[in-house]
Amino acid sequence: MPAARESLLDAAYAALARRPWSAVRMVDVAAVAGVSRQTLYNEFGSKEGLARALVRREADAYLAGVDRALATHTDARERLAAAAEWTASAARDNALVRAMLTGCWGERLPAPTLSAVPSSSAVPAQRRADGPLPSPADFVALVRDRAVTLLSVPGPGGPGGPGAHKPDTAELSRTCELVFRLALSCLSAPPGEGGVADLVRTALQRQPVRF
Template sequence: MMPAARESLLDAAYTALARRPWSAVRMVDVAAEAGVSRQTLYNEFGSKEGLARALVRREADGYLAGVERALSAHAEARERLAAVAEWTAAAARANPLVRAMLTGCWSRRLPTPTLSPVPSTSAVPAQRRADGPLPSPTDLVALVRDRAVAAMAGPGTSKADAADLAHSCELVVRLALSCVAAPPGRGGVAELVRSALPPQPR
């Protein structure tokens, strides 16, 4: 199957999830929405559980791609971290799967795939990856932190400075998540980050 068709099926599954609880989403409806046969859907994902894992994996990847974009949007370190915080809060507010992955709070409306890997017999590389481990909230925070450190620590960065940067990155993500639960006032999450961090974290 072409990657575009797989994306169409995942888009259809996400749309269906927006309309009804995952338990009420039917594979036949997802296939029809994407314009493929139900057999094609099963060939690609194996089962409804496989589809759920692939959907969660895609949304996690999309969130992390947004983190990368935020990190490249500014030159100054504090503004990069403010952009990461804004993206994290916005993504968690807009996307229930991203919110669940970041917080660990999975509502009954959502699929709840196990985070540990499952046996995979799929011939589809993307599905084998989805059948692997899915990120826990701790994993996602660490992935964002590591990406931020990699983007901002130069070749001459000392171990101490890199550790300070890692601490600042983790603080920023956790601050952003708190803003999902309790939205900040004027200035939003970016202003909170700016006030919490020194002007030039290394």
């Protein structure tokens, strides 16, 4: 992503932390980023375009964090526990991530339509932002499928070691979805530090999947 675009998104995110999105002004975002207002409009087209790009960036960052969490450990259960803990912490620290995962946007946040909007932008990143944005159900499927892809491969990088049993894909998919939905349930009533991972470990002890 070009430096100017990233700086503008950083400025918009910082402005959103201080005031409601309705009070965020494009001219102020451009000034904080150190670029002209015309550059801002060239990149995003409108304030709605800026909102969509900001939501898309935070969604991508959250999913990248899921990927990192799933690669943190060699034990499959610990990988899922780490992904669940990341989900809870990301939602706690980032209001946009929390809104995307729960569907509860609130009055302070932008609330772009999740369906694609007509785009005439010449900027590839903006054309992507103008496409469909993920709903809570989309996130469930995206995280579940990421986990299944990683954990269904036996040997190094997958569950067990060389020659390990390959889990049944349907059962594994249900288990991964269960873990993510358990993490989401903790967003409204968060447990103490490390509590999400502990809940996941306990739940996985009862699951039929052989990791």
